[in-house]
Amino acid sequence: MKIIWKIIKESWKVLIIASILSSIGGFGLKTIQEKLVIFLPLLIALPALNDMIGDFGTIITAKFTTSLFEGKIKKPLIKSYFVKHLFKDIMPIALFMAVYISLLSVLVALFMGFETNFVFFLKMLLITLVSTASLVILIFLVAIIGGYKVYKNKEDPDDILIPITTSIADLGTMIIFSGLIYLLF
Amino acid sequence: MKILGKHKRLWDKDFWEILTAEFLSVTGGIIGGILLSVLTNKLEMIPALLILLPGFLEMRGNIGGSLAARLSADLHLKKISAKLKETSILKDNVLASSILAIFIALILGLLAYLSVYLIFGINNTNIIFIALIASVLSLILEMPLTIVATFWLFKHGYDPDDIMGPYVTTIGDVFSILALIITVMVII
Numbered sequence: 001m002k003i004i005w006k007i008i009k010e011s012w013k014v015l016i017i018a019s020i021l022s023s024i025g026g027f028g029l030k031t032i033q034e035k036l037v038i039f040l041p042l043l044i045a046l047p048a049l050n051d052m053i054g055d056f057g058t059i060i061t062a063k064f065t066t067s068l069f070e071g072k073i074k075k076p077l078i079k080s081y082f083v084k085h086l087f088k089d090i091m092p093i094a095l096f097m098a099v100y101i102s103l104l105s106v107l108v109a110l111f112m113g114f115e116t117n118f119v120f121f122l123k124m125l126l127i128t129l130v131s132t133a134s135l136v137i138l139i140f141l142v143a144i145i146g147g148y149k150v151y152k153n154k155e156d157p158d159d160i161l162i163p164i165t166t167s168i169a170d171l172g173t174m175i176i177f178s179g180l181i182y183l184l185f
Numbered sequence: 186m187k188i189l190g191k192h193k194r195l196w197d198k199d200f201w202e203i204l205t206a207e208f209l210s211v212t213g214g215i216i217g218g219i220l221l222s223v224l225t226n227k228l229e230m231i232p233a234l235l236i237l238l239p240g241f242l243e244m245r246g247n248i249g250g251s252l253a254a255r256l257s258a259d260l261h262l263k264k265i266s267a268k269l270k271e272t273s274i275l276k277d278n279v280l281a282s283s284i285l286a287i288f289i290a291l292i293l294g295l296l297a298y299l300s301v302y303l304i305f306g307i308n309n310t311n312i313i314f315i316a317l318i319a320s321v322l323s324l325i326l327e328m329p330l331t332i333v334a335t336f337w338l339f340k341h342g343y344d345p346d347d348i349m350g351p352y353v354t355t356i357g358d359v360f361s362i363l364a365l366i367i368t369v370m371v372i373i
Contacts, residue, residue: 003277007255008284015247015289023240023296043222047242047362048214051354054246055210058350059203062254066261066346089200097207104215112222158254163247166354170243 010159018167025174032178035185040114041124042181045105049128050173052097053135056090057165060143065157068147077144087140091133098132099125127180135172139165202347210351217358223366233297233312234369240296241316244289245323245361246354252282252328253335253349260339269336279332283324290320315368322364327356 035042067073067082074080102125106116143165147157255278259265265274294316301307331353338345 003274004281004284007278007281011248011251011281011285012288015244015285016292018247019240019244019289019293020296022243023236023293023300025239027236040222044215044218047217047221047358048211050239050242051214051217051246051351051358052207052211054243055207055351055354058246058250058254058354059347062250062257062346062350063199063344065254066258069258069262086199089197089203093200093204093207096204097211100208101211101215104212105218108215108219112219156255156258158251158258162251162254163243166247166250167243170239174239 007159010155011163014160014163018163018170021167022170025171032181035181039120039181039185040112041102041105041109041116041120042127042177042185044108045101045124045128046173046177048101048105049098049131049177050170052094052101053132053139053169053173054166056094056136057139057143057169058162060086060090060140061147061157061161061165064143064147065151065161068151068157073148077148083144090140091136094132094136095129098128102128123184127177127184130180131173131176134176135169138172139168142168199344199347202343203351206348206351210355213355213359217355217362220359220362220366233301233307233309234315234365236300237293237297237312237316238365240293241290241319241365242358242361244286244293245320245327245357248282248286248289249327249331249353249357250350252278253331253345253353256332256335257339257345257349260335260345267336267340269333275332279328282328286320286324287317290316311372315365315372318372319361319364319368322367323357323361326360326364327353330356 063086064073072082077083102121106121106124110116143161146164147161150157150160256265256275259274260267265272291313294313297312297316298310301309301312331349334352335345335349338348
């Protein structure tokens, strides 16, 4: 029973805040709802992009937390071998997957009868690449610096930093995504 | 040879595990997007649905992701055995995740209801029941898959930390949108 209450106590506040932040993102989506419905590839790409950036929050936090518990992390954090190595793994994957999301969502939309052209694809690529690169860097910093502080406070970074990084990913994706759609379309 | 050695170090086991998991996750996310285009037809019938949706998906991914990460850390630290059996740690984790999922769904449903009531003057309590029922439905679908996958991956030499994040958010998105569609169809 002790574990249950420890998990609930550590998680409930941050989960509510994270979920509310994402719901605020829902208002952002509502403002571009018409464009999302008209430009089908954007609607198809949104959950995948959102997921992917959130996934990196979970991966970075989970791997960093396990390494902290195993005593592998030494200060200064950003210069430590583990952190540099993790960044070298994550960033190329993130950019590659951003290209894949653009390509796949345009292809699926074409298959569903959406008419498109090369300029549309380039704009779409720009939106996914800018959103991905900026948010992955932000999430990386938050997960590493925040994770270390949470660990020092004798709490489990998995319970606190995963909701925080994924909500940054969610809200950030919706803000950048909505902003770029508003500017480019 | 030095360059090859450097590349070998750069693209290690973690790199390929994360890349494969992301590849599958993003493909699953696209399926989520296609399902979402089905759900947009229901958005006009239940105006709070678009406000509920991102928070609901976020909550499901967070709870599943944290559960998998905690189990993974316990497996790495040998607090639990790699053989999946009913232990108090596992039961406590499942119970805590279930309580959190239902409680947060209730809060999200209430918030979606209140925001639509206060901003648009629409009094429709259905959104609270939709959030609760969809949360229970997706719990039943997702929780066993999350636990079995974490243990299976660890047992077969993979690092669940690399794979479970993308896996959980993908099955979370697909099952949560499906649960929402089913619940909306039943309630309307």
